[in-house]
Amino acid sequence: MNVLVTPFSSNSFMLHALIAGVLVSIACAIVGTFVILRGLAFIGDALAHGVLPGIAVAILVGFPGIIGAAIGAAFMIGGITTITQRSRLSSDTAIGLLFVGMLSLGVVIISRSNSFSGDLTRILFGEILGIGIPAILIQLIATIIIAVIAVICARPFLLLSFDREQAEVAGFSVRLYHNIMLLMIAATVVVSFQTVGTLLVFGLLIAPAGAGALLARRIEAMMAWAMLFGVLSMYSGLLISYHFGLATGAAIVLVAVAIFFVVFIVQNIRHRHLVQTQELRHG
Amino acid sequence: MDSPKRVVASSPDRTGASTLSTDGTPYVQANHLSIGYSREVVVGDISFELRQGQAVALIGTNGSGKSTLLKTIVGLLPLLGGQLSVFGRRPGNNPRKISYLNQFHASGFILPLRAVDVVRMGRFPLHGLWGRMDRQDDEIVLSAMRSMGIEKLADYPLRSLSGGQQQRTYLAQVLAHQADLLVLDEPAAGLDAGGRELYLQAIDNELRRGASVVVATHDIQEEAALCHQVLLLARRVVAIGTPQQVLRPDALLETFGIVVSDDKRLHVIEAKHGHNDGHWLSDQKKQGL
Numbered sequence: 001m002n003v004l005v006t007p008f009s010s011n012s013f014m015l016h017a018l019i020a021g022v023l024v025s026i027a028c029a030i031v032g033t034f035v036i037l038r039g040l041a042f043i044g045d046a047l048a049h050g051v052l053p054g055i056a057v058a059i060l061v062g063f064p065g066i067i068g069a070a071i072g073a074a075f076m077i078g079g080i081t082t083i084t085q086r087s088r089l090s091s092d093t094a095i096g097l098l099f100v101g102m103l104s105l106g107v108v109i110i111s112r113s114n115s116f117s118g119d120l121t122r123i124l125f126g127e128i129l130g131i132g133i134p135a136i137l138i139q140l141i142a143t144i145i146i147a148v149i150a151v152i153c154a155r156p157f158l159l160l161s162f163d164r165e166q167a168e169v170a171g172f173s174v175r176l177y178h179n180i181m182l183l184m185i186a187a188t189v190v191v192s193f194q195t196v197g198t199l200l201v202f203g204l205l206i207a208p209a210g211a212g213a214l215l216a217r218r219i220e221a222m223m224a225w226a227m228l229f230g231v232l233s234m235y236s237g238l239l240i241s242y243h244f245g246l247a248t249g250a251a252i253v254l255v256a257v258a259i260f261f262v263v264f265i266v267q268n269i270r271h272r273h274l275v276q277t278q279e280l281r282h283g
Numbered sequence: 284m285d286s287p288k289r290v291v292a293s294s295p296d297r298t299g300a301s302t303l304s305t306d307g308t309p310y311v312q313a314n315h316l317s318i319g320y321s322r323e324v325v326v327g328d329i330s331f332e333l334r335q336g337q338a339v340a341l342i343g344t345n346g347s348g349k350s351t352l353l354k355t356i357v358g359l360l361p362l363l364g365g366q367l368s369v370f371g372r373r374p375g376n377n378p379r380k381i382s383y384l385n386q387f388h389a390s391g392f393i394l395p396l397r398a399v400d401v402v403r404m405g406r407f408p409l410h411g412l413w414g415r416m417d418r419q420d421d422e423i424v425l426s427a428m429r430s431m432g433i434e435k436l437a438d439y440p441l442r443s444l445s446g447g448q449q450q451r452t453y454l455a456q457v458l459a460h461q462a463d464l465l466v467l468d469e470p471a472a473g474l475d476a477g478g479r480e481l482y483l484q485a486i487d488n489e490l491r492r493g494a495s496v497v498v499a500t501h502d503i504q505e506e507a508a509l510c511h512q513v514l515l516l517a518r519r520v521v522a523i524g525t526p527q528q529v530l531r532p533d534a535l536l537e538t539f540g541i542v543v544s545d546d547k548r549l550h551v552i553e554a555k556h557g558h559n560d561g562h563w564l565s566d567q568k569k570q571g572l
Binding site: 036037039152153155156158159161162163165166168169170171172212213216217218219221222 | 354357358359375378379381382383385393394395396397400401404407408410411412438440
């Protein structure tokens with residue numbers, strides 16, 4: 001039992017990491033649910049990585065990374081919105097280019113810094129074991145805001161996920177609520193990058209919610225599953241990395257992805273079994 | 284917007300709520316309307332009027348402009364010319380009065396929703412962001428599901444339902460709105476015989492309630508025959524009038540023949556239409572449509 005609890009009770013950095021991790025999981029569960037339902041995974045990925053140059057510049061000039069991330073995210077949202085509206089190509093192509101362009105720009109900027117690899121690793125994979133109280137407070141506020149928006153916009157978000165045109169006819173502006181969703185993804189990425197890094201926050205955004213989508217019959221249940229899986233990944237990832245001396249952020253996301261595939265396989269087996277039984281029953 | 288107890292079909296008009304007004308203003312009025320996508324006109328010079336309790340059927344092949352006209356009426360596409368008023372206003376300004384059934388539902392497979400959740404969405408336009416859904420809404424939702432014969436499927440996940448059952452669910456969603464104007468894009472697609480019967484009955488009930496219906500359909504036997512007007516479309520208005528006037532074998536043959544991309548044949552049919560159009564349109568004027 002001690003193996004499971006002591007790391008958190010006797011090390012304040014582990015406890016802080018766990019608290020921050022739980023908050024990130026909640027935010028990612030809410031936002032990730034809509035990312036999956038609306039098929040925004042690619043945009044989410046692009047946003048998560050596109051903030052890199054912002055963070056890089058912030059680090060170079062000695063600003064808090066979170067401000068740089070916010071500026072980077074604002075730029076990405078502007079770019080993605082323009083592309084989606086104007087592009088005659090499939091918007092994937094243009095968003096993909098924007099995404100690698102920003103990523104490269106970020107790496108180029110960071111390569112100017114003195115501790116190139118150290119900074120880059122920190123940004124890409126996060127620094128969950130170095131989380132302080134201020135970062136936790138910011139994360140708490142962001143998570144509360146995201147939850148409140150999700151409650152207020154529950155109906156338009158649901159309609160939007162169901163059918164864009166139906167949402168528009170029902171009197172909910174597709175553009176407005178789509179942009180609110182993008183802002184929620186951006187906010188999650190911006191406040192979570194310190195915890196799990198820009199490379200891995202995307203994993204927490206879609207792996208728990210993806211597993212939830214496989215299990216749930218209702219959107220609320222999908223979010224609840226996603227929170228459960230997210231918190232479970234945080235806890236076990238931290239524990240695994242503590243006991244075996246592994247990279248923390250990566251361990252957390254690895255657990256989240258593993259949970260997804262376990263659920264996926266179990267569901268497939270169950271489904272096959274169900275179909276067979278039905279076929280037997282109906283002849 | 285909070286929503287005190289109300290009878291939806293006859294609630295006071297606060298933000299364009301259903302009133303089923305009987306002051307004689309046409310629900311939909313099109314004058315020399317041009318419709319299409321991104322400035323490319325698909326059909327031009329459409330004129331018709333739809334009054335309370337009436338139904339109009341749009342008939343034509345794929346690509347004839349049926350869906351384009353429906354999307355223009357509900358405000359999803361801008362007008363490319365002429366005038367179109369819906370409840371005396373520009374299209375897209377009456378979310379509480381209009382219910383729209385889309386032809387495709389892309390996310391049906393991934394969305395973790397029960398059938399009843401989908402039908403409940405039909406009540407959202409009436410309650411907006413905040414309005415509380417009360418027991419009366421639940422009753423309306425249930426009765427809409429009952430009228431499509433899917434009340435027993437209420438708790439089933441949408442994705443576990445067959446295509447026909449999903450279509451019934453979407454129709455129940457439209458019915459649950461209790462809208463003044465129902466705009467339906469091929470609503471009977473994928474329905475079995477039982478489903479079709481329930482659907483036709485439901486439309487009949489909606490018309491009796493005083494709602495109006497615009498429906499794109501291939502079914503000239505039952506669905507179109509139920510309508511007061513029929514509009515034959517083939518990237519232009521081929522004919523408009525009552526089912527008896529318009530649904531004649533020669534007219535239909537021509538409507539559905541016209542899209543055959545054989546230049547010679549197209550030419551012949553066009554010429555014939557030129558002659559017949561005048562006849563049909565004058566018929567229609569006599570009827571005062």
